[in-house]
Amino acid sequence: GDSVTQMEGPVTLSEEAFLTINCTYTATGYPSLFWYVQYPGEGLQLLLKATKADDKGSNKGFEATYRKETTSFHLEKGSVQVSDSAVYFCALRAGGYQKVTFGTGTKLQVIP
Amino acid sequence: NAGVTQTPKFRILKIGQSMTLQCTQDMNHNYMYWYRQDPGMGLKLIYYSVGAGITDKGEVPNGYNVSRSTTEDFPLRLELAAPSQTSVYFCASSYSSPRQGRNTGELFFGEGSRLTVL
Numbered sequence: 001g002d003s004v005t006q007m008e009g010p011v012t013l014s015e016e017a018f019l020t021i022n023c024t025y026t027a028t029g030y031p032s033l034f035w036y037v038q039y040p041g042e043g044l045q046l047l048l049k050a051t052k053a054d055d056k057g058s059n060k061g062f063e064a065t066y067r068k069e070t071t072s073f074h075l076e077k078g079s080v081q082v083s084d085s086a087v088y089f090c091a092l093r094a095g096g097y098q099k100v101t102f103g104t105g106t107k108l109q110v111i112p
Numbered sequence: 113n114a115g116v117t118q119t120p121k122f123r124i125l126k127i128g129q130s131m132t133l134q135c136t137q138d139m140n141h142n143y144m145y146w147y148r149q150d151p152g153m154g155l156k157l158i159y160y161s162v163g164a165g166i167t168d169k170g171e172v173p174n175g176y177n178v179s180r181s182t183t184e185d186f187p188l189r190l191e192l193a194a195p196s197q198t199s200v201y202f203c204a205s206s207y208s209s210p211r212q213g214r215n216t217g218e219l220f221f222g223e224g225s226r227l228t229v230l
Contacts, residue, residue, distance in 0.1 A: 034218075043116075043204075043221030043222050043223045044221045045221065049218070099160060099170065102154045104153060
């Protein structure tokens, strides 16, 4: 079945550091890939997405590129801020199905 | 816009009690979902619905029931609560265009309902 594997957290970075959160997936066909972010006490919200190979999703300084050859969708940001502290979820939706499969989430803490 | 609204936000149940988590959305989305979030486990799909009158099981449906009598509402019923159902529950919705045959992919989440079973 479909699955998403994320790097274990928590990840602690200093402000202005470079961020990478790894995500790999297993799916049939050509899935759409997503990153969701969950701030403390809130529900998840979409951060960015990519729907086909080599697409790059971007939002709020975050980027992720859909790599079909390595089945990966790593999240990156060049300079993190304290306000980026949250839990980040990688997710996929495969084929025509409406079910979205989530990774276990990676907690990011940015310290001043 | 209210988006996806869940109630209650917090609830403590005794073992064996029953309750309903309410979820309503005002975006006219045809798809709705219930997930549970356990620490370190990500989100697991409990049930989902592709439209009024249609529901289907997700990964972890045991101990839960749902109904979808209207487009807006998708309540989750817990019968005979057990400690294993202690979790944070999220309702979500999304839109699919019949003409395109696929949805935009984006899920819109409620703020969550924290349930503790003692």
